[in-house]
Amino acid sequence: MALLEVRDLKVEFRRRGEEPVRAVDGVSFDVQPGQTVGLVGESGCGKSVTALTIMGLLPKRGPHVSGSARFDATELLSLSDRQMRDRRGRDLGMVFQDPLSSLNPVVPIGLQVTEVLERHRGMSRRQATVEAADLLDKVGIPDPRRRLDEYPHQLSGGMRQRALIAIALACRPRLLIADEPTTALDVTIQAQILALLANLVRDTETALIMITHDLGVVAGLCDEVNVLYAGRVVERAKRHDLFAIPRHPYTHGLLSSIPRLDAPRGDRLSPITGSVADNIPWTTGCAFAPRCPNALDVCVEVTPEMTDDVGVPDNRSLRCHNPVERAKRDGEALV
Amino acid sequence: MLRYTVRRLLQLVLVVVALSLLLFAWLRSLPGGPVSALLGERATPALRAQLTAELGLDQPIFVQYFKFLGRALSGDFGVSTGVQPGDSAMEIFLQRFPATLELSVLAILIAVAVGIPLGYLAARRRGGVLDNLSVVGSLIGVAVPVFFLAFVLKQVFAVELGWFPTTGRQEGGLDATRVTGFFVLDGLITREWDAAWDAVKHLILPAIALSSIPFSVIFRITRASVLDVLDEDFVRTAESKGLTTPVIRRRHVLRNAMLPVVTTIGLQTGALLAGAVLTEKVFAFPGIGQALAIGFERRDYPVLLLLILCAAGVFVLVNLAVDLSYAVIDPRIRSGSGGGR
Numbered sequence: 001m002a003l004l005e006v007r008d009l010k011v012e013f014r015r016r017g018e019e020p021v022r023a024v025d026g027v028s029f030d031v032q033p034g035q036t037v038g039l040v041g042e043s044g045c046g047k048s049v050t051a052l053t054i055m056g057l058l059p060k061r062g063p064h065v066s067g068s069a070r071f072d073a074t075e076l077l078s079l080s081d082r083q084m085r086d087r088r089g090r091d092l093g094m095v096f097q098d099p100l101s102s103l104n105p106v107v108p109i110g111l112q113v114t115e116v117l118e119r120h121r122g123m124s125r126r127q128a129t130v131e132a133a134d135l136l137d138k139v140g141i142p143d144p145r146r147r148l149d150e151y152p153h154q155l156s157g158g159m160r161q162r163a164l165i166a167i168a169l170a171c172r173p174r175l176l177i178a179d180e181p182t183t184a185l186d187v188t189i190q191a192q193i194l195a196l197l198a199n200l201v202r203d204t205e206t207a208l209i210m211i212t213h214d215l216g217v218v219a220g221l222c223d224e225v226n227v228l229y230a231g232r233v234v235e236r237a238k239r240h241d242l243f244a245i246p247r248h249p250y251t252h253g254l255l256s257s258i259p260r261l262d263a264p265r266g267d268r269l270s271p272i273t274g275s276v277a278d279n280i281p282w283t284t285g286c287a288f289a290p291r292c293p294n295a296l297d298v299c300v301e302v303t304p305e306m307t308d309d310v311g312v313p314d315n316r317s318l319r320c321h322n323p324v325e326r327a328k329r330d331g332e333a334l335v
Numbered sequence: 336m337l338r339y340t341v342r343r344l345l346q347l348v349l350v351v352v353a354l355s356l357l358l359f360a361w362l363r364s365l366p367g368g369p370v371s372a373l374l375g376e377r378a379t380p381a382l383r384a385q386l387t388a389e390l391g392l393d394q395p396i397f398v399q400y401f402k403f404l405g406r407a408l409s410g411d412f413g414v415s416t417g418v419q420p421g422d423s424a425m426e427i428f429l430q431r432f433p434a435t436l437e438l439s440v441l442a443i444l445i446a447v448a449v450g451i452p453l454g455y456l457a458a459r460r461r462g463g464v465l466d467n468l469s470v471v472g473s474l475i476g477v478a479v480p481v482f483f484l485a486f487v488l489k490q491v492f493a494v495e496l497g498w499f500p501t502t503g504r505q506e507g508g509l510d511a512t513r514v515t516g517f518f519v520l521d522g523l524i525t526r527e528w529d530a531a532w533d534a535v536k537h538l539i540l541p542a543i544a545l546s547s548i549p550f551s552v553i554f555r556i557t558r559a560s561v562l563d564v565l566d567e568d569f570v571r572t573a574e575s576k577g578l579t580t581p582v583i584r585r586r587h588v589l590r591n592a593m594l595p596v597v598t599t600i601g602l603q604t605g606a607l608l609a610g611a612v613l614t615e616k617v618f619a620f621p622g623i624g625q626a627l628a629i630g631f632e633r634r635d636y637p638v639l640l641l642l643i644l645c646a647a648g649v650f651v652l653v654n655l656a657v658d659l660s661y662a663v664i665d666p667r668i669r670s671g672s673g674g675g676r
Contacts, residue, residue: 057574089577096575101568106590106665115586116576151666167576 001073002030003207004054004175009067011049011058023049025231025282026067028306031175036201036208038218038239040254041228042275047211050228051177053077054209055094056084071175090120093168093206097180099160103152109136110148113167120171135166140196158189162196169200176201179211194220215254219243227251230287233306237316245312247323249294286321294322336662340655347651354647355407355640359400362636368392369416372633390416403640412641417633418626424637427626428645433516434504435615435622437534439607441542446549447600454557454596455589461562469554476551481610485544485617492540499540502619506533541618545610549603556599560592567591594665601657605650 011024024046031037039047052058054069054076069076071091076084088094096102104112113135114128123131129148136144139162152160161181168176178197182190198221201208210222218225218239225242227235227250235248246252253272274291281287285300292299298321309318311325370378370386387393391402406413412424419427457466493501500506504518512525519538522531564570565588573587611624619625623642630639662668 055575057571085577085579087577088575094575096568096572098568102572104569104573104587104591105667107586108666111586115578115582119576119578119582153667164572167572 003033003035003072004031004209005068005070006030006050006054007068007070009050009053009069010065011046011053012064013062014064015062020064022231023063024053027228027231027233029226029233029236031207031209033174034201034205034207035224036198036210036222038222038225039209039211039228040213040215040218040225042213045228046231047228048179051094051179051209051211055088055092055177056081057088057094086120089116089173090171091173091175093171093173093176095161095164095168095176095178095181098184099157099164100152100184102164103160105152108149108151109155109163113148113163113170116167116170132166132170135170136163139163139166139169139200140192141166157185158192161185161189161193165193165197165200169204169206172204173206175207175209177209177211180213182217183212183214197221215243215258227254230282232282232287232319233317234288234319235317236306238314241312241314241316247309247312247316247318248288248320249292249322249324250288252324253291253293286319294324296322298322336659340659343655343658347648347655350651351644351648355404355644356400358640358643359403360396362634362639363392363396363399365634367634369634369636372417372635373420413637415635415638417635418629418638424641427638428623428641429516431621431623431626432645434518434620435608435611435624437517437519438538438541438545438615438620438622439604439611441538442545442607442610443549443600443604445542445546446553446603449546450550450553451557451596454554455561455584455592457554458558458561458565466558470558473551473554476547476554479547480613481544481547482613482617484547485541485614488540488544489617500533500537504534504537504621505530537620541614541620544617545607545614548610549600549607552603553596553599557592557596560595561588564588564592590664594661597660597664598657601653604653608646608649 007028009024009027010022012020012022014020027046027050029037029039039050041047049058049063053063053065054071056076056079058065065077067077071087076087079087103109110129110132113132114123114125117123117128117131118125121128121131133144133148136147141147141159141162147155147159147163152163155163165181181197182193185193194217197208197210200206208221210217212218222239225235225237225239226233227242227248229250235242235246235251237247242251243255246255250272253270256270257272259269272291282303285302286292286295286304289295289299302321304319304321306317306319309316309323311323369390370383370392374382374386384393391399394402403413410425412428414420415422415424415427453465453469457463457469460466489501493499512521512527512530514521514524518534519531522528522534569591570583570587573583578587608624611622612627613624614620615622615624616628623646626638627642629635630642
């Protein structure tokens with residue numbers, strides 16, 4: 001059975017006197033125990049809101065959530081605030097994008113690690129301090145005992161993100177959600193952090209949801225990839241299949257917008273034109289149709305459903321009337 | 336830290352000396368003077384000349400100033416001519432300073448004890464009834480003149496209802512023992528509970544009047560600061576750890592939200608004296624504010640000079656305390672400039 005089953009998740013932000021904005025519009029995906037699943041898409045596609053909804057971290061007033069998110073047979077969306085508080089940090093951990101602003105500037109690193117141990121693992125401050133030093137050591141922070149007394153501003157960006165990962169994994173959660181964990185870091189540090197995450201989730205058999213706009217991150221880390229567009233999953237495939245044969249024109253576009261070292265000189269990058277619309281037009285036709293090079297008449301009239309893709313031999317789901325033909329990318333292996 | 340403190344204390348000395356020069360010149364440029372105030376308009380020129388010479392006011396101003404400086408170094412700030420004629424300025428200061436300090440401390444305590452929790456609650460329930468009511472209340476608090484509020488409080492709670500005494504620091508008949516000059520403290524030390532309670536009763540109305548502006552400002556700053564901090568990423572991180580609400584509130588929200596509030600408390604404490612002049616006048620409270628008011632009416636140079644210098648000194652000291660407490664609260668300041676932001 002899947003560790004996490006998200007079904008038809010919808011999140012709508014309603015403000016008085018304004019049109020409601022639907023940030024997530026029926027997202028469904030599974031995460032198996034120990035599996036690493038990518039949620040990929042450009043800004044505003046609903047990937048972060050999906051994560052915050054699963055964690056129960058959306059603001060109390062404003063958003064309207066429907067659908068289902070079952071974690072280990074428990075419906076997370078119907079848990080009370082208190083029940084959710086007991087799960088967060090223990091069963092579900094989260095790592096955020098900006099490590100500097102995500103750490104409390106006036107509280108020592110040590111306390112920021114120990115407080116979660118004291119809360120969920122019933123440790124005394126003394127036990128928790130020993131454990132915290134051990135955790136910092138595991139995430140590759142040198143001289144961890146001294147670091148416990150330091151403040152976030154005394155650590156480098158990479159060290160801060162390591163500390164946040166230590167905090168998120170402190171209680172050995174079964175699911176870790178990482179929301180763009182490397183976006184705010186230098187490129188060299190990005191690779192280290194990704195390698196660290198990959199090792200940690202493998203060693204501890206933690207399932208990981210990796211949220212990113214960066215297909216490079218997906219290529220290095222994820223078992224399965226969900227490509228999101230305008231609040232819905234448009235393509236789901238195993239990592240290698242997706243990179244070998246992107247079927248959805250949007251996925252194809254994403255891959256084609258990446259500069260490649262082995263491309264012939266003078267070859268131009270082909271960006272996806274336009275930008276993602278604010279409010280989601282899935283009601284009539286495909287939301288990607290206005291930007292889609294493959295769009296047919298049917299694409300603006302009939303909303304495509306998520307179906308098993310019979311055009312390829314692998315096990316893949318697709319939401320498209322006119323997918324990219326395999327021939328177009330023959331001979332190209334992207335990764 | 337120690338070097339910093341010493342440097343700031345040296346600055347304090349410079350500020351006080353420079354201010355004394357300015358004040359000295361400014362006071363003597365005011366129309367009228369102690370001689371007219373003491374003798375009235377119709378005194379004979381001979382009498383005026385005699386008193387002017389006695390007070391040393393016939394000498395050039397810089398001579399007067401250096402004589403003042405010389406005596407001041409040995410703690411002699413001259414003799415009062417108007418507030419309590421014949422008493423030394425220092426005596427008056429020592430008598431009245433504890434009164435104003437008691438009043439100010441109580442006023443700031445009220446402002447902090449009500450302003451910070453209310454600001455926090457208003458921010459947590461933004462847009463709710465409590466929020467709207469207290470925002471309007473704080474607007475009224477800064478808008479209503481202190482003397483008017485003092486007068487209304489006195490009229491309603493002292494005159495009409497009779498719950499509190501109308502004037503002074505202590506009932507005359509009590510005959511309390513004096514130890515420190517702080518009447519509440521004296522009552523507690525000597526175990527004269529009735530005297531302590533009576534002193535408190537005398538303090539309550541003026542302290543409430545005096546706290547109206549600092550309360551309003553502290554409330555608004557706390558509310559705005561908590562609203563800012565609630566939106567911070569690290570609060571979301573704390574929530575993602577499943578921490579309990581009291582821990583998040585104390586450790587993550589309030590500790591960060593207090594930085595601007597502490598500054599505000601310092602500035603407001605410094606500004607209390609302005610309110611104290613009016614409040615003490617309404618309640619005939621024998622503190623520094625009242626002495627300043629009388630001193631100005633009667634051109635009591637020595638008393639005015641000493642009291643204003645001390646007020647300035649207190650202001651500088653309070654701000655030093657604020658800066659030092661900043662370093663205690665915020666580790667980024669403690670370790671100097673090496674930091675991310």
